[in-house]
Amino acid sequence: MPDDQLPRQIGSSSGGQLLLGDGVTTPNDSLARLMEEQARLREELEKLRQEQQKNEKKPDEKKQGEDKDKKPDDQQKKDDKKEEPKPPFRQRVMGWVQQHPIITILIVIGLIALAIGGYILWQYLQSYENTDDAQVDGHTIQVTSRINGVVTGVYVEDTQGVSKGQTVVDLDPRDYEVALEQARANLAQQQANIQAQSPNVPITQTTQETQVATAQLDVARAEAAVAEAEHAYQSNLADLRQAEAQAANAAAEERRYRALVDKEEVSREAYDQRLTDLRSQEAVIGSRQAQANAARKTVDQQNAALAQARQRLKEAQTNLPRQIAVQRATEETRRAAAFASKAQVDQAALNLSYCKLFAPVTGIVGNKAVEVGMHITPGQQLFYIIPTDDIWVTANFKETQIRRMHPGQAVTIHVDTLAQDFDGYIENMPGATGAKYSLLPPENATGNYVKVVQRLPVRVRFKPNQKNGERLRPGMSVEPKVWVER
Numbered sequence: 001m002p003d004d005q006l007p008r009q010i011g012s013s014s015g016g017q018l019l020l021g022d023g024v025t026t027p028n029d030s031l032a033r034l035m036e037e038q039a040r041l042r043e044e045l046e047k048l049r050q051e052q053q054k055n056e057k058k059p060d061e062k063k064q065g066e067d068k069d070k071k072p073d074d075q076q077k078k079d080d081k082k083e084e085p086k087p088p089f090r091q092r093v094m095g096w097v098q099q100h101p102i103i104t105i106l107i108v109i110g111l112i113a114l115a116i117g118g119y120i121l122w123q124y125l126q127s128y129e130n131t132d133d134a135q136v137d138g139h140t141i142q143v144t145s146r147i148n149g150v151v152t153g154v155y156v157e158d159t160q161g162v163s164k165g166q167t168v169v170d171l172d173p174r175d176y177e178v179a180l181e182q183a184r185a186n187l188a189q190q191q192a193n194i195q196a197q198s199p200n201v202p203i204t205q206t207t208q209e210t211q212v213a214t215a216q217l218d219v220a221r222a223e224a225a226v227a228e229a230e231h232a233y234q235s236n237l238a239d240l241r242q243a244e245a246q247a248a249n250a251a252a253e254e255r256r257y258r259a260l261v262d263k264e265e266v267s268r269e270a271y272d273q274r275l276t277d278l279r280s281q282e283a284v285i286g287s288r289q290a291q292a293n294a295a296r297k298t299v300d301q302q303n304a305a306l307a308q309a310r311q312r313l314k315e316a317q318t319n320l321p322r323q324i325a326v327q328r329a330t331e332e333t334r335r336a337a338a339f340a341s342k343a344q345v346d347q348a349a350l351n352l353s354y355c356k357l358f359a360p361v362t363g364i365v366g367n368k369a370v371e372v373g374m375h376i377t378p379g380q381q382l383f384y385i386i387p388t389d390d391i392w393v394t395a396n397f398k399e400t401q402i403r404r405m406h407p408g409q410a411v412t413i414h415v416d417t418l419a420q421d422f423d424g425y426i427e428n429m430p431g432a433t434g435a436k437y438s439l440l441p442p443e444n445a446t447g448n449y450v451k452v453v454q455r456l457p458v459r460v461r462f463k464p465n466q467k468n469g470e471r472l473r474p475g476m477s478v479e480p481k482v483w484v485e486r
Helices: 006-012 027-066 072-082 089-099 101-125 174-197 200-262 268-353
Strands: 128-130 134-138 141-144 149-154 167-171 356-358 363-366 381-387 391-398 410-415 420-428 455-462 478-483
Touching: 027 089, 089 101, 134 478, 174 200, 174 268, 200 268, 391 478, 410 455, 455 478
Parallel strands: none
Antiparallel strands: 128 478, 134 391, 141 381, 149 167, 167 356, 363 381, 391 455, 410 420, 410 478, 420 455
8 A cells, every 4th residue: 555545544434533532523633633643653663664774784784894804895885775765654654564464453443443433422422412501390389378367277397298188277267157157148038038029920910910901891881981971962962953943843833923912813822822832942952952061071071081991901001011020020130139149158158168278289398488376368378389290391401402402302311419310301392582581581672782692491391100200309400411313
């Protein structure tokens, strides 16, 4: 193999990169290191060649001292040979390789192994993303009171484990027991009002129907009375006309007899009789006229009574559904009042039940701030419960690290407290950087802009049923390693 090709072949066997020391180098660094290794190898080969020449030169010098006077030509030849130029480095290297084949093979194998190891290390470093800005996270359940009350019993302490549904605090229930009894009394009263109002609907309906029937009968009577008055009026008019006819006849008779009396053809007595008849008929006309007028007024009165009866009938017919609707509305109002009283009973019962506080979840108590005898108000913080069965890791990766991350990727989680690795997976990717969730998020549109690498909180979920998983607690420092190429 020529000398000028040996470095190229050794360098190309590493795929463009060499592992020197403990780190991974770039192709340019690998080439520089390779050139340094080549120079060092040349120096070693030169030293080996010089030692070989010295070993060959010693017997020649002895022989030259013995034959100095005998062979001057040979000495001259050797001197001439020493003055000859050295062979090229490539030839020297090839000579050394031919003399030490095993060492050469070992060197080549070492360089190849070094290149392969560097490539494997580079691939390994590219297969994951990690960060030390991460911690175990979990829910923080704040236990508060829903009502006012005086604490009569506290059954937990800080760092104590509690189970879901366990009684943790008792309040004085007497005030709420009285309120419940009063609400029940109001409910009973409203239910009695409903029972008292329920019969009013059919009673009102019957009463109104009776009033309608009576009004209809009154209308019929009034119509009959009007008809009778009209008949009497017509009869009186007929009598008036008869009296007027008789009066006209009597007036004619009186005129004839007056002429006869003047002629003394009839007696004065006969004339007086005719005059009396005339006056009598005139009186009858006046009487019949008065009777007719009275009959007419009676007709008018009966018509007015008929109109009044019809108005009462219309009023009764109109009020019938209204009166029933009023009674039914009254009943519904009382039912609504009963429902309101029932709601008050339920609320009083709830308030009474709130006198006992239960643990909402299974976990560990912390930051207890309640003691027996305290008067607490609604919403007042009593203590916290940290659930231990629902925890995860919040890992704040740099924005340049999440390029190849997605939900479902495997994660190795090293927990500093336990000095143990746990298996997990990415549950969700973040919606925004951590700075956006801060109280005063940065506003790059104003002021001097300085680019800062942002961090995004990635949620990592622990896989279940792992050793010492029950010892994990929110707030522990962890170092997650996300395998982005698995």
